[in-house]
Amino acid sequence: xxxxxELYQEVILDHNRSPRNFREIADTPHHAEGHNPLCGDNITxxxxxxxxxxxxxxxxxxxxxxxxxxxxxxxxxxxxxxxSEAKELFKxxxxxxxxxxxxxxxxxxxxxLILFAGxxxxxxxxxxxxxxxxxxxxxxxxxxxxxxTE
Amino acid sequence: MSAPSGLPLPxxxxxxxxxxxxxxxxxxxxxxxxxxxxxxxxxxxxAQKPEVVIDAIDRFFRQQNANIHRGVHALSVxxxxxxDAVRAKVRAFINAQDDREIIFVRGTTxxxxxxxxxxxxxxxxxxxxxxxxxxxxxxxxxxxxxxAGQVGAVVKAAxxxxxxxxxxxxxxxxxxDRTKLLAVTHVSNALGTVNPIAEIVVQAHAHGxxxxxxxxxxxxxxxxxxxxxxxxxxxxxxxxxxxxxxxxVLYGRAELLEAMPPYQGGGGMIASVSFEGTTYAPIPxxxxxxxxxxAEVIGxxxxxxxxxxVSFEALMAYEDELVGYAVQQIGAVPGVRLIGTPxxxxxxxSFVMDAAHPHDVGTVLDQDGIAVRAGHHCSxxxxxxxxxxxxxxxxxxxxxxxxxxxTLVGGLRRVNEIFG
Numbered sequence: 001x002x003x004x005x006e007l008y009q010e011v012i013l014d015h016n017r018s019p020r021n022f023r024e025i026a027d028t029p030h031h032a033e034g035h036n037p038l039c040g041d042n043i044t045x046x047x048x049x050x051x052x053x054x055x056x057x058x059x060x061x062x063x064x065x066x067x068x069x070x071x072x073x074x075x076x077x078x079x080x081x082x083x084s085e086a087k088e089l090f091k092x093x094x095x096x097x098x099x100x101x102x103x104x105x106x107x108x109x110x111x112x113l114i115l116f117a118g119x120x121x122x123x124x125x126x127x128x129x130x131x132x133x134x135x136x137x138x139x140x141x142x143x144x145x146x147x148x149t150e
Numbered sequence: 151m152s153a154p155s156g157l158p159l160p161x162x163x164x165x166x167x168x169x170x171x172x173x174x175x176x177x178x179x180x181x182x183x184x185x186x187x188x189x190x191x192x193x194x195x196x197a198q199k200p201e202v203v204i205d206a207i208d209r210f211f212r213q214q215n216a217n218i219h220r221g222v223h224a225l226s227v228x229x230x231x232x233x234d235a236v237r238a239k240v241r242a243f244i245n246a247q248d249d250r251e252i253i254f255v256r257g258t259t260x261x262x263x264x265x266x267x268x269x270x271x272x273x274x275x276x277x278x279x280x281x282x283x284x285x286x287x288x289x290x291x292x293x294x295x296x297x298a299g300q301v302g303a304v305v306k307a308a309x310x311x312x313x314x315x316x317x318x319x320x321x322x323x324x325x326x327d328r329t330k331l332l333a334v335t336h337v338s339n340a341l342g343t344v345n346p347i348a349e350i351v352v353q354a355h356a357h358g359x360x361x362x363x364x365x366x367x368x369x370x371x372x373x374x375x376x377x378x379x380x381x382x383x384x385x386x387x388x389x390x391x392x393x394x395x396x397x398x399v400l401y402g403r404a405e406l407l408e409a410m411p412p413y414q415g416g417g418g419m420i421a422s423v424s425f426e427g428t429t430y431a432p433i434p435x436x437x438x439x440x441x442x443x444x445a446e447v448i449g450x451x452x453x454x455x456x457x458x459x460v461s462f463e464a465l466m467a468y469e470d471e472l473v474g475y476a477v478q479q480i481g482a483v484p485g486v487r488l489i490g491t492p493x494x495x496x497x498x499x500s501f502v503m504d505a506a507h508p509h510d511v512g513t514v515l516d517q518d519g520i521a522v523r524a525g526h527h528c529s530x531x532x533x534x535x536x537x538x539x540x541x542x543x544x545x546x547x548x549x550x551x552x553x554x555x556x557t558l559v560g561g562l563r564r565v566n567e568i569f570g
Contacts, residue, residue, distance in 0.1 A: 004517050008510075008568055016569075039509050040526050040539035062539055064507035065569065122513060 006118030007125070008065065015069035020076055021058040033146040034061075034135030036127055041067050045075075045135040052083045057136070064128050070116060071132035077113055083140055089113070090133045096120070097129045167468045172460065173549045175200040186519030189554045194339050194498050194545030195523055196389045197370055199453075203393060206452040210445040217441055219418065233444055236451035237434070243454045244384065245375040246401050253400040253407070253434045254442050258366040259289040261385030261400035262333070264413040264437060265362050266293040269383070269406060270331060273360065276302035278330040281359070283321070283345075284310045284535055285338045288528040290364040294333055303330070310535060314341040314490030321350065325357040332359050336374070336384075337367035340529040340543065341490030342473070342498030344372070351380040360406070366390055370547060371469060371496040373462040376401050388446065392547075393453035397446035400437070407433040414439040465548045469496065473546055476555045480544065483562045485570075489541045500527075500541040503562065505569035508540040514568060515561040522558075 025031070025046035034043045043061030047054055057075040061068070074093075078086040092109050095101040099120030107114050119129045127149040138147045173179050176198045181188050190198060210232075216225035218233045240252045255261045274280060280294045284307045291305070298305050306329075308321040316334070332354045337344050347363055354361045360382040368374055370391040376384050383406075388397040402410075412419055412430055416439030421429040430436045457465075476499050481488050485504035503511055512524035523543045526533045533539060544558060 004514060004568070007513070013569065038525065040530075040533070042539075064509040066510070125509070125513060128509065 003118065003121045007122060009115050009118065011073075011112070011115050012065065012069040015072040016065035019059075019068050019072040021056075021072065021079075022060060023058050024060060025056055025058050028056075030139045030142060032135050032138035032142075034131050034138070034148070035146050036063070036067075036131050036149045038149070039064070039128070041128065041131060043067070043071055043132055043135055045071070045132060045139045047078075047136060047139045049083070054078050054081050054083065054086055059132060059135075061132075063131070064125075066116075066119065066125055066128040067131050070129045073113060073115070074132050074136060077111065078136065086140070087137065090137055093133055094130060097126050167464045169468065169549065169551055173551075175202070175456075176549055177201055177204070179549060183519040183521070184517050189518070189520040189557050191544040191546065191550065191554065191558060192521045192523050193370070193547035193550075194367060194390070194527075194543065196395065197392050197547050198549070199394070199449075200392055200456050202456055203449045203452045207394060207445050207449045210448050215445075218444055229444055232448050232451075233442070236447045236454075239451050239454050240399055243374075243458075244399075244401055245377050247377060248404050250433050251401055251404050251407065253402065253437045254447055255385075255398045255400050255437075256396055256443070257387040257389070257398035258364060258385045259293075259398075261383075261398055262290055262362065262364065263293045264400055265383050265385070265402070266297040268410045268413045268437070269360075269402075270294070270297045271301060272410070274298075274301050274303045274330045277328060278303040279326060279328045280305045281308060281321075281324055281329050281332045282306070283308045283316055283334050284531050285314070285316065285341060285343065285529065286333065286335055286531070287339050287364060287366070288530070290333050290335055290362075291531070294331075307531065310343075310532070312536075313492055314338065314343050314532075314536075315492045316343070316345050316350075318346070318349070322353055325354070325359060327357075329357060329359050331362065333362045333364070335364040335367070337365075337371065337496055337498075338490070338492075338529075338532070339367045339498065340527040340532045340541070341492060341500055342367075342495040342545075343490060343492035344368070344494035344496055346494075347379045347381060355380070367497060370457075372466060382406055388450040388453060391453055392456060393450040394443075394446040397443045397450050399450075404433065407437070410437075412436050412439065416440045418442075460548060469546060469548060472550060472552060472555070473497065473499065475552050476544065476546065476558075479555050479559045480562065483559060483566070485566060486562065489536050489538065497547070498543060498545045500543045502538050502541055503565060505566050508542045510569065511542045511562070511565050514565045515558070518557065518561045518564070520558055520561050 028048045030047040041063035045059045048056035059071045097119040103114040103117040134147045178198050216229045218230040237249050237252045308324045309317045351361045362383040363381045365386040369386045384401040389395040419439040489500040508524035525540050
């Protein structure tokens with residue numbers, strides 16, 4: 001039960017129920033699709049750039065609570081960040097959910113995102129948490145092919 | 151239930167059923183997961199193994215291991231006899247007419263690929279149609295798509311109803327004079343639906359169409375009589391019927407098998423070999439190239455003995471009640487929508503919940519020691535039909551209990567508490 005409480009924290013459940021930035025951004029060339037073929041999750045992420053600053057980020061998709069909340073919190077976290085900073089966040093987030101850094105170590109950089117530390121206790125759910133980040137990364141690189149977690 | 155196998159109805163009150171004694175035969179069921187007793191409800195993925203099967207494999211490697219056929223030493227003779235004896239056991243298990251109609255393969259998937267490549271390439275040509283149903287597992291769909299691509303044929307799917315049953319009228323209407331083959335499952339792995347195979351075979355044969363049946367989900371639950379079903383090919387896996395992984399069976403009517411070219415070349419499947427040309431062994435050896443899964447075949451034999459000892463008459467009556475209880479109890483949990491409500495069902499209850507995605511449900515249940523499957527179950531067309539990306543699938547076997555259903559339902563209520 002302890003592990004479950006850590007995984008499904010109130011903020012995560014809230015973002016699952018009411019995902020933020022759950023919309024399309026028309027007129028931006030920077031978007032990508034992500035797909036997790038094992039569970040059928042799919043997501044589209046849009047990013048609007050003002051120079052090298054992310055002025056807006058959004059997503060639409062189907063998935064479990066972890067993937068939806070992760071996408072929702074990601075769009076909030078990267079807004080206002082430089083592209084290079086967003087990519088650094090992605091790297092740190094990956095380390096957090098795979099248990100390679102502790103939440104304490106990454107708190108300054110990740111802020112609210114350390115809520116996902118519980119995912120590291122559920123290795124099969126790591127892909128759920130990271131799908132949106134991989135997809136955002138692809139959107140920033142204007143990838144033509146959909147991202148897949150496999 | 152009526153007799154999906156074509157056999158007479160069992161007298162449900164005739165045979166006592168001691169589920170505690172059966173559970174004691176399966177060592178894995180004694181363990182705890184996350185501190186809770188294991189509730190194993192992922193039997194449609196793979197079933198657990200009784201001690202007799204585990205012991206037989208252990209004994210084979212400790213005392214009997216040798217390669218089979220053409221060995222003159224004692225161990226090889228003994229291993230050969232043990233291996234060959236299982237072929238007769240499988241024949242009797244599915245009531246085939248001839249031991250030569252039983253081919254040992256890796257599993258259902260390989261059996262279907264064998265039929266597609268060896269029989270299908272001869273039977274299906276450019277512009278022809280291969281008929282499947284919308285409820286097929288990918289392993290009874292993709293091999294036909296591969297064949298269709300190779301020969302220039304098309305794969306057509308007969309639809310299912312919103313109850314998750316085959317639409318028999320639509321199937322009847324789907325036959326054309328280009329239909330060269332029908333591939334259909336006996337029991338749906340995603341929904342538990344039992345298809346009326348004997349009736350379907352009569353229809354298909356009226357159009358001169360041979361029928362390949364995926365029996366993977368049927369063999370652990372109902373007695374299969376390929377003679378009564380009348381099908382041309384029947385495929386199943388050992389591991390879903392309490393035997394080892396890596397071993398399965400393809401049944402084929404002898405006259406069809408005899409006319410089919412080898413599927414794989416190698417040792418064991420030849421009559422004579424020279425650089426001028428090779429002649430092939432008669433059936434079934436022609437289709438068993440290479441050293442087979444000897445220990446696994448022997449293990450499969452013990453699994454058949456085990457099922458026969460329990461008796462299908464007894465386990466069907468027990469499972470019918472158990473799965474009926476599960477359908478009722480799961481369906482009564484607030485926010486649950488059952489996916490598939492077929493009249494004839496064995497083994498499987500699939501559902502989604504308003505509160506949570508199937509993967510979240512699976513994670514919460516796992517913390518209670520409950521093993522279910524969450525996903526598309528290699529049946530994406532079924533998921534598409536019901537407009538869901540995935541379902542939670544609880545699948546039952548002869549050792550599951552009503553108390554385990556109650557534990558599952560408790561877990562589902564907790565999902566509602568967490569996500570509601």
